[in-house]
Amino acid sequence: MIYLFGYTKTILFSKIENMPEMACQIFLNAKNALMDEMKSSIRKFLALTKMTRDEFADLCGVSxxxxxxxxxxxxxxxxxxxxxxRIMKEEYAKQARLAQTKNPNSIHVPVTPQKYEKFRNEAERHGLTVPEWASEALDALSSIKSRS
Known part of the structure; x- marks a missing residue:
């Protein structure tokens, strides 16, 4: 214990001693958040592609x-x-190609599950579906005059 002008510094030292534990906990919390995001992305992927867990397991080489x-x-x-x-990107691209052949006047852009969720939220905010919102956004972008 150190005395400085009559005050003890035990509180300071106990906080410093706990810093490795705090850093470890912060790291674990961040790691768990990333893992939860990954698991959420897989669930959304399975729902969007209508893929069963059996089919997904086969692609991953596990049960x-x-x-x-x-x-x-x-x-x-x-x-x-x-x-x-990699599997999710390939499967999204495969579905986009399949949809493109069904409707040649459509545009399909593969996006990550996180970006799709962001687009879905924005579309919902405007009372639109993602394709409707994307169509309006592209139309607005095509109306911007070029500088050249």
Missing amino acids: KSQVDKWLSTVPIPRARQRLII
Whole structure:
């Protein structure tokens, strides 16, 4: 204990001693938030693509029960996360190509689940669906005069 002008500094030292624990907790909270975001992205992906967990498990090279565990409490290994992100991008692109052949007068832009959620929120704010909002946004952008 150090005395400085009659005041003890034990509070300061106890806070410093707890700093590694606090830093560790902050790191774990951030890591858990990222994991929750990943799991949420997978759930949205499965819903948007109408893919079953069995089909998703086959693409990931694991069992359906492993996918079930990932979507509950078991952390997804980093290597599997990278694989899952690649699978989701490829599947979104595949669905966009399929939709393009069904309707050649449409535009399909693959986006991450996070961006889609952002677009959905903005569209909802305007009382529109995502395709309606995107169409209006593109129309507004095409009306901007070019400087050249």
